[in-house]
Amino acid sequence: MARILILTTENSLEWVKQVEALPVEPCEYSFMVYQSLEHLKDIFLEQIRLVDGVLFSGQIPHFFVQQHFPDVDIPMLHFDVTQTDFYRALSEYMYTNRDFQLKRCLIDFLYEENNYLGVKEWTEEEDFPYIFDATMQSYADQQVYEKMTNYHVKLWKEGKIDVSMTRLSRLPDILKPYGVNLILVVPSQRSMVEKVNELLKEIQILQLIENQVVIAHLELSITRENFRDLEYKQMSLYKAILDFSRKNNMKFIIHQNTFFYEVITNYSDFKLITSDMESCKLVSYLSTELPFVVKIGWGIGNSIQAAQLNAEKAAHLCTTSETQSYILTKEAKLIGPLGSEDYIQVDTQYDSATEKLSAKLNTTSLQLKKIIAVMNKLQTNILSAEDLSIHLGITERAANRILKKLEEKGAAKVTTQQQKKLRGRPKKVYQLYLEEV
Structure with missing residues (x-):
C-alpha cells in the first residue's frame, strides 16, 4: 500500500480530505498542515523519508518545494484546477x-x-x-x-x-x-482521482526502477608475477567487501569465482554507493584498505544474467594501475571512470556510422565513441594525450598511441599549444577530424 503525504493549508484541509473517499487504489494517507512556505520547508524535510509520494493542495507549494529542493527524487504532484x-x-x-x-x-x-x-x-x-x-x-x-x-x-x-x-x-x-x-x-473530485492515480503510477514506476538488478563485478588483476598471491588477495578482498557492507548497513549477496567476486545489491543501495552514478564509495574504500588493484564494473539489468554481463563488460574497461570503477546501464550507457569530475558517458549501442568509421580507422567503435565523448565534454576537437588519459582512465603512453594511430589514418593532425603559466616547450596536441575521414 502506497504511503502518500498530503501537504495543505488549514483552509484547504476540508476539501483535500475528500481524497480518503475517492474510488482509487487503497492508500495510506497522512495530512500535514503548514502555516507558511518557510514552515512547509521544515515539514517537507522531516516527512519525505517516511512516505512513497507527496501531494500538495495547490501549485504554489509544489512549485516552491521544487525550486528549493531540486535534487529530491520522490514522486510529487499537486491537486490542480483543470x-x-x-x-x-x-x-x-x-x-x-x-x-x-x-x-x-x-x-x-x-x-x-x-x-x-x-x-x-x-x-x-x-x-x-x-x-x-x-x-x-x-x-x-x-x-x-x-x-x-x-x-x-x-x-x-x-x-x-x-x-x-x-x-x-x-x-x-x-x-x-x-x-x-x-x-x-x-479541484473537482474527478480531477483529484486523476491526480492520485497519476501519482500512484509514478510511485509504481519508481519502485520498478528501485527493484532493478544491480551487480558489481570485482576483478583482481592477476599476472604471472603475482599469481602466487592470489589466495591472499581473494581473502583480503572478500573481507573488505564484508566490512564495507557492514559499515554502510547494506546487505550484499556475494558470489566467489577464481579471479573475481560478484556482489548483488539493490538499486537504492547502488545509488548511494555511486552517489547517483557520479563517484564510487567502494573504490575509495578498497583503495584505502587493499594494497592491490581491483577492477570494479557495475551492471544494471532487468535480469540477473543481463546485469552480470553488463558488470563484466564494465569491469574490463578498467585499465589503469589503480582501483577503478565503471557502470554499464541496461540502456547500454557506459559511465566512468567514477570518482573523477572528468568521467564521461558513452552510448555503447550499435551505430552504423560509427561502425563504418571504426573499420576505416582500424579501431574499435567503443574507443571512437569514448574519444567523441571526451571532445563533447571539453567542447573541442583539439585533444592532448593528457586529456584522453584523464577522461578515459588510461596512461598517457596509451593515450599517445591512440592519437598517433588516428594521425596515421588521417583522422588527426599534430599541432602545438603553449602551456599556460609554464615555460619551456609548447604542449603537443592533436586536432581531430573524425567526421571527415
Whole structure:
C-alpha cells in the first residue's frame, strides 16, 4: 500500500480530505498542515523519508518545494484546477451574472506553463483577463501570498475589476474586509482521482526502477608475477567487501569465482554507493584498505544474467594501475571512470556510422565513441594525450598511441599549444577530424 503525504493549508484541509473517499487504489494517507512556505520547508524535510509520494493542495507549494529542493527524487504532484474545473466555475458565474466581462476579471492561476487554461485561444488581446504573472517562476517567492493579496486589493480599489478568481483557499478570509468579489475555484473530485492515480503510477514506476538488478563485478588483476598471491588477495578482498557492507548497513549477496567476486545489491543501495552514478564509495574504500588493484564494473539489468554481463563488460574497461570503477546501464550507457569530475558517458549501442568509421580507422567503435565523448565534454576537437588519459582512465603512453594511430589514418593532425603559466616547450596536441575521414 502506497504511503502518500498530503501537504495543505488549514483552509484547504476540508476539501483535500475528500481524497480518503475517492474510488482509487487503497492508500495510506497522512495530512500535514503548514502555516507558511518557510514552515512547509521544515515539514517537507522531516516527512519525505517516511512516505512513497507527496501531494500538495495547490501549485504554489509544489512549485516552491521544487525550486528549493531540486535534487529530491520522490514522486510529487499537486491537486490542480483543470480546464474543465475552471470553465465550469466560470460558466456558473456567467449564468447568474449576465453583465460579466472577462477583461474586468482577475484570474490568479493563469500563466504560460498551464497555457493560460486555453483562455488565450478564444479571446482577443483587449478582452484578456488580468493575471498575477505570466510565468510560474514568480510563485516560488516566499512572499507570493502577500504579493498576490496586495495585487487583488489594488485592482479592486482602482475599480479595474468586478470579480476575482483564485485557487488560494486562504484568500477569501483575507480579502473579505476589502469587499472583493471573489470566486474560490477548487479541484473537482474527478480531477483529484486523476491526480492520485497519476501519482500512484509514478510511485509504481519508481519502485520498478528501485527493484532493478544491480551487480558489481570485482576483478583482481592477476599476472604471472603475482599469481602466487592470489589466495591472499581473494581473502583480503572478500573481507573488505564484508566490512564495507557492514559499515554502510547494506546487505550484499556475494558470489566467489577464481579471479573475481560478484556482489548483488539493490538499486537504492547502488545509488548511494555511486552517489547517483557520479563517484564510487567502494573504490575509495578498497583503495584505502587493499594494497592491490581491483577492477570494479557495475551492471544494471532487468535480469540477473543481463546485469552480470553488463558488470563484466564494465569491469574490463578498467585499465589503469589503480582501483577503478565503471557502470554499464541496461540502456547500454557506459559511465566512468567514477570518482573523477572528468568521467564521461558513452552510448555503447550499435551505430552504423560509427561502425563504418571504426573499420576505416582500424579501431574499435567503443574507443571512437569514448574519444567523441571526451571532445563533447571539453567542447573541442583539439585533444592532448593528457586529456584522453584523464577522461578515459588510461596512461598517457596509451593515450599517445591512440592519437598517433588516428594521425596515421588521417583522422588527426599534430599541432602545438603553449602551456599556460609554464615555460619551456609548447604542449603537443592533436586536432581531430573524425567526421571527415
